Amino acid sequence: MNAQISNPQTESLCPDCLQRIPAGYLRRDQDVYLAKTCPVHGTFETVIWRGPPDFDAWVRPKTPGAPVFAGQPMDHGCPFDCGLCPEHRQRTCTTVVEITTRCNLDCAFCYADSSGAGSDATVPEVDRLLAAVGRGAGQCNIQLSGGEPSLHPDLAAIVERVRRHGFTFVQLNTNGLLLGRQPDLARTLKDAGLDSVFLQFDGTDDAAYRRLRGRPLLAVKLAAVNACAAAGIGVVLVPTLVPGVNTHQVGAILDLAVDLAPAVRGVHFQPVSYFGRWTRPPADGDRLTLPELMRAIEAQTGGRFCATAFHPPGCEHARCSFSGQFLVLAPGRIIALSRRTTSSCCPPASAEAGARQAIAYTARQWAPAPQGQEAEPFAPAGGPICLETFCHRARTHTLSVSAMAFQDAWTLDLERLRGCCIHVAHPDGRLIPFCAYNLTGRDGRRLYRP
Amino acid sequence: MIQEGFASPEDLRWKCRRCRVHLELAPVTVTYLDQEFSADLPRCPVCGLVLISEDLALGKMAEVEQILEDK
Secondary structure, three states, X not given: OOEEEOOOOEEXXXXXXXXXXXXXXXXXXOEEEEEEEEOOOXXXXXXXXXXXXXXXXXXXOEEOOOOOOOOOOOOOOOOOOOOOOOOOOOOOXXXXXXXXXXXXXXXXXXXXXOEOXXXXXXXXXXXXXXXXXXXXXOOOEEEEEOOXXXXXXXXXXXXXXXXXXXXXXXXXXXXXXXXXXXXXXXXXXXXXXXXXXXXXXXXXXXXXXXXXXXXXXXXXXXXHHHHHHHHOOEEEEEOEEOOOOOHHHHHHHHHHHHHHOOOEXXXXXXXXXXXXXXXXXXXXXXXXXXXXXXXXXXXXXXXXXXXXXXXXXXXXXXXXXXXXXXXXXXXXXXXXXXXXXXXXXXXXXXXXXXXXXXXXXXXHHOOOOOOOOOOXXXXXXXXXXXXXXXXXXXXHHEEEEEEEOOOOOOOOOHHHHHOOOEEEEOOOOOEXXXXXXXXXXXXXXXXXXX | OOOOOOOOHHHHHOEOXXXXXEOEEEEEEEEEOOEEEEEXXXXXXXXXXXXXXXXXXXXXXXXXXXXXOOO
């Protein structure tokens, strides 16, 4: 075992007292840990990266960007001045707007800590919040969230308001229960201007739903996909991956996504993070790191989704995510449209340009496929692909595969946080980086979430 | 047959400067990201030189580039 600091020092928080403390990366063979010591609560060490592709090679250098409006004074230092502050290095790509704290599930893992009780934001309140988002974030994609946002009685009116404020892409982050049970809801939301549904989707059988959501939900999830397909709303499947629960289902979820294309436009994996109250720190075995997930995708799909297609993001910090784009030529015949490039070949790119590209790409890829253009699938055999047919097929059957590693009190790296492009609209109008908004100390104490 | 967007009748009026013969439509294989694509493009039947017209470069090829544009 070789132990050495492989990166410059960064800063993090103590999971116990949430005070800012120095942190550094520690390499043990191919695995990398974030190590930090609080003078009061001792040393914490958490796995961040396991195996190839190598931690040090997973970079995408950026010249720092800045928020559209950085109005929060720097009084206490990162991460205590979010709003955003002038130290932040990226503009907003997506703003999460939470419209209710109510939920119709009581999940084992929920960054919003929602359950049955709660309240809805009024339409005028959401209206004021959207105006604040427009001033603070400029043109960005909007994700309506909660709680379970489909429970809001004025959801369609809120979608319309998002459009009226000039935002060009609006997505609903939902568990899909109401979409699956109320046949007209998807059509109503489509008519109001909804582009996309970010659908909680943890597995292809009911075992994962029973463990993570408390009841069997596969049938209603599939009904939700069908309702969105019929209404012309793009669907992104969003599995929360928990070691020992559903990490073996990665390949099955992708195979199902292929079967459900073009209704399904992407799969966005979220390896579990630990928010809320924890009597003991999560063990390293409770975590799935991004490189492990890339390798699992390739292994569980028999190489149909190859790991070499995945690359670090041009918008958020490189170590926060990966993404790749694929084309479903036919069931069983999938080609990668993207490829990992080595860092040495690319000079630093503008973070601002990366954000603009991500905003446009997401809005295009996660929106519904063009209607009435579906090309015949290719023959499943190999050989050269007719370029004309390729272009036609690509209009409808591209599939994005991506993952985001949210940071919790144990894994937080303030360098990564300053590069965050996904911001939550605080009810008072401030924009808070997603992981800071949801971060909790070990005792459940929150930094920002009301 | 000329595939719209890939070649035009005007393209076939070109002659290969070296071989002094008219270009003909022929299946051409292009490779990108280890993937082989085929298209019928104007090609010199003697030396194999392929004509990529401005329309093709700014049309279909730009479309392919957009498809392959990632975030």
